[in-house]
Amino acid sequence: MQQRAxxxxxxxxxxxxxxxxxxxxxxxxxxxxxxxxxAGIATGGDASEHVWASLLxxxxxxxxxxxxxxxSIDAAFIASDPLYHAFDRTAPVGLLAIELSTRRRVxxxxxxxxLNADGPLVMHVDDVFPNCxxxxxxxxxxxxxxAEAPPIVRRPETTLTTTQREWxxxxxxxxxxTSAEHRADASHRGGERGFLRALDDTHLLWxxxxxxxxxxxxxxxxxxPRCGLLLIDWERGATLQxxxxxxxxxxxxxxFPEVTRTISYTIERVVETTNAIPIRWQTRDDI
Numbered sequence: 681m682q683q684r685a686x687x688x689x690x691x692x693x694x695x696x697x698x699x700x701x702x703x704x705x706x707x708x709x710x711x712x713x714x715x716x717x718x719a720g721i722a723t724g725g726d727a728s729e730h731v732w733a734s735l736l737x738x739x740x741x742x743x744x745x746x747x748x749x750x751x752s753i754d755a756a757f758i759a760s761d762p763l764y765h766a767f768d769r770t771a772p773v774g775l776l777a778i779e780l781s782t783r784r785r786v787x788x789x790x791x792x793x794x795l796n797a798d799g800p801l802v803m804h805v806d807d808v809f810p811n812c813x814x815x816x817x818x819x820x821x822x823x824x825x826x827a828e829a830p831p832i833v834r835r836p837e838t839t840l841t842t843t844q845r846e847w848x849x850x851x852x853x854x855x856x857x858t859s860a861e862h863r864a865d866a867s868h869r870g871g872e873r874g875f876l877r878a879l880d881d882t883h884l885l886w887x888x889x890x891x892x893x894x895x896x897x898x899x900x901x902x903x904x905p906r907c908g909l910l911l912i913d914w915e916r917g918a919t920l921q922x923x924x925x926x927x928x929x930x931x932x933x934x935x936f937p938e939v940t941r942t943i944s945y946t947i948e949r950v951v952e953t954t955n956a957i958p959i960r961w962q963t964r965d966d967i
Contacts, residue, residue: 681895681898681899681902682895684930685895685940685941697809697810698807698808698809699807699808699809700749700805700806700807700808701748701749701805701808702745702748702749702751702788702805702808703808706745706786706808706810707745709777709779709784709786710743710744710745710751710777710786711740711741711743711744711745712740712779713740713742713743713777713778713779714737714738714739714740714821714824714959715735715736715737715777715778715957715959716735716736716737716743716753716755716775716776716777717733717734717735717775717776717778717855717866717868717910718733718734718735718736718763718773718774718775718857718866719731719732719733719773719774719775719776719857719858719859719864719865719866719908720732720734720763720766720767720771720772720773720774720857720864721766721771721772721859721864722762722763722765722766723765724949729906730762730906730908730923730948730949731857731858731859731864731904731906731907731908731923732762732763732766732857732908732921732923733855733856733857733866733908733909733910733921734757734761734762734763734910734919734921735855735910735912735919735957736753736755736756736757736801737755737957737958737959738754738755739824739825742754742755743777746802749790749804749805750802750803750804750805751775751788751802751803751805752800752801752802752803753800753801753802753803754800755800755801756794756801758831758953758956760831760833760951760953761921761951761953762921762923762949762951767792767793767794767801768793768794769793770791770792770793771791771792771793772789772790772791772859772862772863772864773789773790773791773792773803773864774787774788774789774857774858774859774863774864774865774866774867775787775788775789775803775866776855776866776867776868778816778868780816780817780818780819780820780961781818781819781820781821781964782818783813783816783818784810784813785810785811785813785816785868786808786809786810786811787807787808787809787810787811787865787866787867788803788805788807788808789805789806789807789863789864789865790803790804790805790806790807791803791804791806792804806863809894811868811894814889815868815869815870815871815889816853816868816870817852817853817870817963818963818964818965819914819961819962819963819964820961820962820964821959821960821961822960822961822962823959823960824958824959825958825959829955830955831953831954831955831956832953832954832955833951833952833953833954834951834952834953836949836950836951837949837950838882838947838948838949838950839881839882839947839950840878840881840882840947840950841881844878844920844950844952845878845881847911847913847920848876848877848878848884848911848920849873849874849876849877849878850873851873851876851911852870852871852872852873852875853868853869853870853911853912854869854870854876854909854910854911855867855868855869855909855910855911856868856869856897856907856908856909857907857908857909857910858896858897858900858901858904858906858907858908858926859900859904859906860899860900860901860902860903860904861903863900865896865897865900867896867897869886871886871887871889875887877935879935881947882946882947883944883945883946883947884909884922884944884945884947885933885935885936885942885943885944885945886942886943886945887936887938887939887941887942887943888928888939888941888942888943889939898928898941901926901927901928901943902928905925905926905927906923906924906925907923907924907925907926907945908921908922908923909921909922909923909924909945910922912957914960914961914962914963915960915961915962916954916960917954917955917956917957917958917959917960918952918953918954918955918956919951919952919953919956919957920950920951920952921950921951921952921953922945922947922949922950922951923947923948923949924945924946924947924948924949925945925946925948926943926944926945926946927943927944927945928941928942928943929941929942929943929944
């Protein structure tokens with residue numbers, strides 16, 4: 681991917697940034713977070729495996745480092761989440777810890793398991809690496825642990841509704857889950873509203889903006905096109921989860937003539953959940 685993008689000169693610096701143990705600054709950062717984006721693989725009712733992006737939330741301290749290569753997450757997916765049973769046994773996992781108010785983020789990849797139904801999700805970490813702050817829209821938490829009605833899940837569908845297409849058209853942030861070679865990864869995508877486009881009720885398109893030149897998401901998609909997307913309604917605490925297949929286009933398209941790469945996405949499953957998370961954010965325009 682770096683060769684095709686002409687960024688091989690950054691490869692050595694990128695490799696130096698990847699660690700295999702959790703350094704103290706990352707441990708402190710994780711302990712302060714309210715939200716984790718999770719990438720995992722779930723088996724559907726037809727026995728097929730799909731890649732999904734989901735999230736876990738809690739008060740600061742719900743994520744803790746128990747040793748230099750282990751993380752404990754004291755939170756559970758809601759029962760209707762596609763990843764609810766994904767970690768009943770050891771499975772690949774990708775975590776993205778993102779602090780929207782400061783636009784800082786850290787990715788951790790490895791394997792995880794929930795040892796019992798009421799216990800924490802325990803992760804063995806293989807790789808730890810920070811990412812730059814580009815393309816992150818700053819947001820502040822305005823309510824934490826909001827008392828709301830229980831989560832309401834729309835019946836899983838295979839196509840987008842008109843309302844969901846409007847949600848996508850107004851998004852300035854979404855999260856991407858990919859998997860390849862028994863590994864999983866969670867990543868962030870951001871831009872101006874309209875950068876994620878629903879071409880119809882089963883096809884999306886977004887530009888691949890220049891970032892840290894790691895190309896982990898694109899590299900995974902080259903090996904395995906399965907891909908999960910997560911959109912959050914920051915003001916209502918709702919989520920929109922998609923799973924499907926993605927393809928990298930290495931040439932400009934009429935939709936985004938200013939960029940050299942775009943991602944085409946075909947939807948296979950759609951899960952929308954109201955009251956999915958007990959936190960509310962508001963956008964900050966001063967950062």
